[in-house]
Amino acid sequence: MKTKIIYPIVFLLISSLSFSQGFKEKKEKVKALKVAYITEQLDLTTEEAQKFWPIYNAFDDKQSELRHEKIRAILDRFEPGNVEKLSEKDASTLLTQMESVEESLFALRKKFIKDLQGVISAKKIIKLKKAEEDFNRTLLRQIKERRKG
Structure with a gap:
């Protein structure tokens, strides 16, 4: 269920990256989105x-x-x-x-x-790998859609 909520959020946030921003600013935003996504997926304690x-x-x-x-x-x-x-x-x-x-x-x-x-637990390490792959896949999909549009 979390994934169904997270994907649209990541989609909207990534699509909000404007073309007028510099590469460094875009990279910082993507990194912040990645941190938020991983944090949500791993459900880390403080x-x-x-x-x-x-x-x-x-x-x-x-x-x-x-x-x-x-x-x-x-x-x-x-x-x-x-x-x-x-x-x-x-x-x-x-x-x-x-x-x-x-x-x-x-x-x-x-x-x-x-x-x-x-x-962190072995299970969370595996979740991390999956979260990274899911995030990267979503990011690439967004980039492809932007190039088409």
Whole structure:
């Protein structure tokens, strides 16, 4: 039942993001919406929330750094659409670098789960993963609908 209430709220809040806002402002609003959504879905106690959010925020920041900066740095070295022009050696190097980033992300996620195990229950950790996926799916749907409209 909560999900049926939350989805329309997230939908309305995301759709209220105006095109005139800067990227940083939009990112801040999306982050605030994500925090509200996760908080609602996990139903954290005050004590859990005080311990959970610093761990989550550190994880989220590091994950963003790995995804956006390192992956972009790798991919930006090659112009989009020029994959056909890559030599096999350059493609192999790029693939190795991409695998390294993916391994770093996996190790980060494992550490994050381990850190959370002393803070929230295993069931809530699973709920967190589902809440993140649901939020991201809703966000992507909103972005697609905006581009169509």
